[in-house]
Amino acid sequence: MSDVQVLQTALAAEHAAVYVLGALGGRTSQSADPELxxxxxxxxxxxxxxxxxxxxxxxDLDAEPVAAEAAYDVPSGLERAQRIARVAxxxxxxxxxxxxxxxxxxxxxxxxxxxxxxNETAVRVLTLRGTPEMxxxxxxxxxx
Amino acid sequence: MSACGVxxxxxxxxxxxxxxxxxxxxxxxxxxxxxxxxxxxxxxxxHTAHLDALEAAPPVPGAAPLPQLRRSEQQLQRFLAxxxxxxxxxGLARLLASMSAAVTQHLVVL
Numbered sequence: 651m652s653d654v655q656v657l658q659t660a661l662a663a664e665h666a667a668v669y670v671l672g673a674l675g676g677r678t679s680q681s682a683d684p685e686l687x688x689x690x691x692x693x694x695x696x697x698x699x700x701x702x703x704x705x706x707x708x709x710d711l712d713a714e715p716v717a718a719e720a721a722y723d724v725p726s727g728l729e730r731a732q733r734i735a736r737v738a739x740x741x742x743x744x745x746x747x748x749x750x751x752x753x754x755x756x757x758x759x760x761x762x763x764x765x766x767x768x769n770e771t772a773v774r775v776l777t778l779r780g781t782p783e784m785x786x787x788x789x790x791x792x793x794x
Numbered sequence: 795m796s797a798c799g800v801x802x803x804x805x806x807x808x809x810x811x812x813x814x815x816x817x818x819x820x821x822x823x824x825x826x827x828x829x830x831x832x833x834x835x836x837x838x839x840x841h842t843a844h845l846d847a848l849e850a851a852p853p854v855p856g857a858a859p860l861p862q863l864r865r866s867e868q869q870l871q872r873f874l875a876x877x878x879x880x881x882x883x884x885g886l887a888r889l890l891a892s893m894s895a896a897v898t899q900h901l902v903v904l
Binding site: 746749750751753754755761762764765768769771772773775776781782783784785786787788791792794 | 892899
């Protein structure tokens, strides 16, 4: 897989994360659940930054960044804050898997970017009512 | 595609090993840090799991004051992130980056 293909895969994943987190933010009550609203808003903003950074990196390689799809699947049953937090947490954990894959498939500055992104998304899991993991983004090691 | 997710399999750790000395150093650093963590069972469990993933012996936990433990964990987190940068094997880099993220998480709740 070429450098461009690797980055395109990560960008496609970021597009999906931005969409889902935006949808979750729209379902979260700022007055009833201010902490969750803040956590989801922060996650949404962080992934928009990551998306834009990947877009720039791909453009710098003289390639056309993959566009976002018109819509992505958003899980149902989002009436309760607990469920919203869980979906947001699962989105971050999925991103952690993407970033760890990016670490394995890049070198130099792009690998550094992925390591930083992995660490930051791991912290966001905690802000979304998660608990520390043994291997964020590489859960198969925990199952050995 | 799920949010931020694609189907993938991990890159395997390399058997013939240009990263051998790096792994030895990582094992030594984790073992030394774990030797301060006995008062925090979750940290001991994390370090033990990390050493197991590197096929190394479990640590012998001792105890240290919390500020010293926190400093040591912060240093380990940075070391693991740097080691992930230095790894020749993509699979090892991924594992070390994941370990650095795990330490980051545990530091948040320490």
